[in-house]
Amino acid sequence: MKKVGLKDIAEHVGVSIALVSYVLNGQAEQKQVSKGNAEKIKKAAEELNYRPNQIAKSLKMLKTHTIGLVVADINYRFSTGITRAIEAEAKKANYTVLFGSSNESGDTFEELVNALINRQVDGLILVPVENSQPQIRMLQKSGVPFVLLDRYFPEVQANYIALDNYKAAYDATTYLIKQGHKRIAFFNYQTTFYHLHQRNQGYLDALKDNGIEFKKHWLWQVNSGDRAGDIKFGLETILNHHEPCDAAFFATDTLAINGLKYLNKHNINVPGQLSVISFDESEAFELFYCPVTHLRQPLEQMGKAAVETLVGLIDHDKISRQVSLQSRLVLGKSCRE
Amino acid sequence: MKKVGLKDIAEHVGVSIALVSYVLNGQAEQKQVSKGNAEKIKKAAEELNYRPNQIAKSLKMLKTHTIGLVVADINYRFSTGITRAIEAEAKKANYTVLFGSSNESGDTFEELVNALINRQVDGLILVPVENSQPQIRMLQKSGVPFVLLDRYFPEVQANYIALDNYKAAYDATTYLIKQGHKRIAFFNYQTTFYHLHQRNQGYLDALKDNGIEFKKHWLWQVNSGDRAGDIKFGLETILNHHEPCDAAFFATDTLAINGLKYLNKHNINVPGQLSVISFDESEAFELFYCPVTHLRQPLEQMGKAAVETLVGLIDHDKISRQVSLQSRLVLGKSCRE
DNA sequence: TCCCTTGCTTTAATCGTTTAAAGTAATAGC
């Protein structure tokens, strides 16, 4: 069953290809196609089950109505959430999303970006991996419209949509202090990511602004290679210290899961002995014995802003937009009241 | 910065477009291109940062080297796992994956399939939604190569890669019986999906074959609209019965999460009072107080088989392949020993 | 009768590739 093209319809009806194209693109009126022919063409298209070849159309129009999306890891809850939001938003704007997951690998990231560009996507939404500044700079030179999402590099001037990570961490820490906590630990990844550093900074500044003297052993920079081990060591340290911490703030959901697992295993009561706040929510929290207080990122807003910005770039060329969105602290029962 | 094409390289070097195409496609030898020109062309391509336009290439070759994948819901753990497996496998076979999520909606499913076909994917891997038999039949008529994954319809003769759901449920149930359980409840969705019915059947047959008389109130067909409520009611019933169940087998991870949540909340000890087995694993299990015994689907194998079958269909046309893969019972500590 | 509209339709170039076929110059063989 071979593909039907405009040609087949044209032959079937007995008119030229151009006429068929006009009618099927809704230009029948404008191009003054006779009613009779218009009808016959529509009917034939239906009967023959015509499907326009988008590849040919794209080639001619120099536009694919496709945006490329590269997420960091499809297994992150953030990725699936943001992908959904972006797909919904893209659909509204009549774009299709071509999707890839870098799995946090720089090589894969580069490959994906190239593959997407070769497929002539009209623009890109990227969650960049660590140390991908050079690739981002290349992209800028190449002139392909793109927006960074979630992560960005302050030293590279590019459009981005991100969370106000500083404020989120600042607010969550302040909340813990207001609830009467005196010694608050912070677990983050050891990383060069700016957005994660911002979380550190927000935490530290909140302590300072509230007159709490920061102790070096409160801040743990976890190596992602041995997450469980590092967290175990960190929690043991802050709990067994002669001045033990009364709260732990985890900079990501993956860190929180490991932390809660440890607390579960050692029967450390939350929030009795230790209050807990997490950045982002994980499905895993559902089975923790109490709802976990956490920072929720506005995924729909982020997706919407990313698509809008990108479509703006595609249509009107030069736009410069750096957006920082606010997260929301969702209160559970994992903090002392 | 406008796009560089073969033409630009040709002009830059001072040769014809054809020569450039030959060299960049590795046909320099075969077409006996002079070493000098070959060198110059390669160098120019590098310098000008040439990126082949896959759209044009696809149009000419009538082949996009792209496969379309439609999953049921990107939020399912199964979906992300299988997507990863398929992407890895496709990459090996030099295909790109175009991806979409139907969110279990028939309309979205149809739209996605059409959008993918319009983009001239060479073939499709589909996790069909409920009642999509007509769409599948249409697809068969249209002649687009495709493979069903995970779910299929016995009344529609099509290629598929799925799990041996009957055997999986049969084996898990048998395991519970061998561990000494006498009254085993089974929670499934109320659905028309054949693969889920097979799970029921495996459960029922295992009981029968082991001489256990099935009681009607052991089997719960949960309405996905009120999952939590239905499961609560079911668990209450089987636990408060004058002959209470000593094991519960959940036909999906989503059902198991709801079940465990209820058990947690009401302090029902697992496996002391009730043994638990789940189909598939959820991230949520990580924070349950004991590892949950579950059936693990061979995602890599499934992805591999799906891609291999599809590529076979694309290349050699007619293949008929119905594959049922075996799951593995991963022992945790949620069953009485 | 001639020309100009009006109403409708076709022609043909184009998008960036691939590739069979034809072209061209230099060298070899007789």
Add this chain to the structure above:
DNA sequence: GCTATTACTTTAAACGATTAAAGCAAGGGA
């Protein structure tokens, strides 16, 4: 000196759509 062969290179027709421009009748006005 003529033809054949070799070693390259170019020409040009696709792929399936879009669309400006040209074509062609029929009817109206002078």
